Amino acid sequence: MIHVQELSHSFKIGKKGKEKQVPVLKELSFSIEKGEIVSIVGRSGSGKSTLLHIMAGFLKPDTGTIQVDNVHTSAFNEAESAQFRLTHFGFIFQNFQLMPGLTAFENIELPLKLKGENKHIRKKKVKDLLQHVGLTDVQNHYPNELSGGQQQRVSIARALVTDPPIIFADEPTGSLDSETEQDILLLIQSLNKTRGITFVIITHDDTVAETANRIYRMHDGELTERGASHAI
Numbered sequence: 001m002i003h004v005q006e007l008s009h010s011f012k013i014g015k016k017g018k019e020k021q022v023p024v025l026k027e028l029s030f031s032i033e034k035g036e037i038v039s040i041v042g043r044s045g046s047g048k049s050t051l052l053h054i055m056a057g058f059l060k061p062d063t064g065t066i067q068v069d070n071v072h073t074s075a076f077n078e079a080e081s082a083q084f085r086l087t088h089f090g091f092i093f094q095n096f097q098l099m100p101g102l103t104a105f106e107n108i109e110l111p112l113k114l115k116g117e118n119k120h121i122r123k124k125k126v127k128d129l130l131q132h133v134g135l136t137d138v139q140n141h142y143p144n145e146l147s148g149g150q151q152q153r154v155s156i157a158r159a160l161v162t163d164p165p166i167i168f169a170d171e172p173t174g175s176l177d178s179e180t181e182q183d184i185l186l187l188i189q190s191l192n193k194t195r196g197i198t199f200v201i202i203t204h205d206d207t208v209a210e211t212a213n214r215i216y217r218m219h220d221g222e223l224t225e226r227g228a229s230h231a232i
């Protein structure tokens with residue numbers, strides 16, 4: 001589903017004229033198959049977010065290629081990347097990123113409104129997802145009237161509402177206590193099983209990483225599959 005080939009990226013840092021090129025990702029090659037939960041685990045600063053931004057097309061790699069569903073996404077321009085994201089990717093963030101002035105229902109509905117979906121279909125899809133993530137009773141609450149776990153459920157439903165095949169989750173449980181973290185990880189596993197959605201979870205936490213079918217560890221700009229003794 002996602003095939004990354006010899007991907008490298010570095011950042012220029014320092015004052016003008018004295019910039020240094022710092023390599024962050026070094027010739028990474030790996031695959032993510034349809035229907036998998038994959039985690040990419042590594043310390044702060046190891047390059048996980050950079051890799052996610054490149055896979056999602058927010059950032060161009062210096063070298064290397066990315067294919068998603070056999071489409072060469074790394075060759076896209078900005079507009080093409082944005083269009084591809086709308087139909088293929090959903091995103092979940094550590095701090096939920098909900099609209100404070102919209103209710104749970106309205107937050108989940110928003111991507112469908114932006115897509116121009118009709119009211120009847122919007123209502124049906126949002127109701128169905130509210131039920132799936134266990135939020136029907138609080139659908140008219142605003143984000144500040146919801147617990148952290150409930151807010152993350154809203155953001156998961158919002159990511160799913162346009163039916164993207166792949167969800168990128170950047171530290172999805174980073175703001176939650178350990179019990180709520182488990183609830184959210186179980187929800188991700190259930191959505192993966194029942195809807196066949198591929199999840200890519202970025203985390204620094206080994207417990208969260210264990211949720212995945214496949215774990216990649218990021219270290220010094222290189223990626224190893226857990227259990228493998230060589231860089232992939």
Ligand SMILES: Nc1ncnc2c1ncn2[C@@H]1O[C@H](COP(=O)(O)OP(=O)(O)OP(=O)(O)O)[C@@H](O)[C@H]1O
Binds near residue numbers: 012042045046047
């Ligand atoms: N725009 C940028 N310009 C220069 N350096 C950057 C930029 N973005 C990231 N870096 C550097 O690249 C390295 C990797 O950063 P990245 O955010 O990908 O790591 P991370 O593993 O996601 O960390 P965290 O878990 O703290 O979010 C870090 O050393 C960071 O300082």
